Each structure stands twice: as structure tokens, then as C-alpha cells.
Amino acid sequence: MSKKVAIIASNGGLFDAYKVFNIATAAAATEQEVTIFFTFEGLNLIHKEAQEELPIPAGKEHFQEGFTKANVPTIPELSMMAQELGVKFIGCQMTMDVMGLEKDQLIDGIEVGGAVTFLEYAKDADITLTF
Amino acid sequence: MNTDKFLDAKGLACPMPIVRTKKAMDELSSGQVLEVHATDKGAKNDITAWVQSGGHELLKQEEENDVLKFWIQKG
Numbered sequence: 001m002s003k004k005v006a007i008i009a010s011n012g013g014l015f016d017a018y019k020v021f022n023i024a025t026a027a028a029a030t031e032q033e034v035t036i037f038f039t040f041e042g043l044n045l046i047h048k049e050a051q052e053e054l055p056i057p058a059g060k061e062h063f064q065e066g067f068t069k070a071n072v073p074t075i076p077e078l079s080m081m082a083q084e085l086g087v088k089f090i091g092c093q094m095t096m097d098v099m100g101l102e103k104d105q106l107i108d109g110i111e112v113g114g115a116v117t118f119l120e121y122a123k124d125a126d127i128t129l130t131f
Numbered sequence: 132m133n134t135d136k137f138l139d140a141k142g143l144a145c146p147m148p149i150v151r152t153k154k155a156m157d158e159l160s161s162g163q164v165l166e167v168h169a170t171d172k173g174a175k176n177d178i179t180a181w182v183q184s185g186g187h188e189l190l191k192q193e194e195e196n197d198v199l200k201f202w203i204q205k206g
Binding site: 022025026029030031070071072073081085 | 142143144145146147149150152153177181184185
């Protein structure tokens, strides 16, 4: 039975990105319908340049080595894989306006929408997550 | 055991073993068997849960020198 997963990504660090994309990718690979709403700093996760070099929290820089050692995919790889598996990305229009971001600065294949776009999807979601 | 397709997911971290398993499974038809090898320790529970949620069947699971092996029959 296919379930609906609704995720809000509102933080822009490397750890946040892994939490969001790992759960989304795993859910999509388990035949679940997934939509992620990227808002505020969460927009970094789908920003063409920013997603390549997301910050690691201060004092946790040594984790970088662990990521490499554990052979964890990079964030651009994971986000592309999520899209391949059918995960839908929605960028928050209001935050984009506040931050002065244009759609073409974000990765391809995303939609731009407002809070209602997400709420409409999330109203009958089986799982809702916020990161 | 009779295997229709083999997937080497050794050295891959979560969620890649699941993603690769899904993709490999998409190429099989109902009743065919996929053999997966993984070294991600989380895969033991992950693949078991994935098999269940997808309506497939885990025919056999064993561990040999830190390699987790799964035989999954497509539902």
C-alpha cells in the first residue's frame, strides 16, 4: 500500500540535508509518494551552488572524514537520486522573495509554491516530518 | 538457491542498498529471486522492512565475513 510522506526542510546545514534526503530517498524507494517543501535556510539544500558545500556545524568538522569513510553519497547525488525516484521538491516562494532567490538558481525539476501548495498535499499525508 | 539477478551493494551506505535493491527488483518479474550482498550493518533491518512493505518475500538471509546476504523473491 503506497503511503504519502510530507517533509518540511527548513534548515540549511549538511546534517540537515542528509536527514531530509535520506528519509525522502528511502521512502521513495519503498514505493511511497514523497513531497519536500523547502523553506528558509532549507532552500540551500536545493540551491545549485549552496548544495555543493553545505556547512557542517561548528566543532563537528571532524565528521567530514566520517562521511567520506562511510562512503555516503554527496548531497547533490542524493538529491538527484531522490528526484529520479519521483520525490517532488517545492521551493517556498515567499522565502525565495525574502532571500532574493530566483528559480533558476535552484536545481532543475523543482516547483515553486506557497504554503497552501504544501498544505494541500500534506492534509492527507500518512507521515509528516520537519527538519 | 536459484537466483535470477545478483546485486552487489557492498561498501554502500544507507540509503543506497535500499535504492539499488529497489532498482534491481524493478527489472524482475513476480516470482523471480534477487540475491543482494551488503556490508551496511543497517541493511539487515532495512532490507527486511523493505521486503515486507513491498509485499515481497525474504527467502533466506545469512551473514558471512561481515557480508550480509539476502535472497528476495518478488511478490
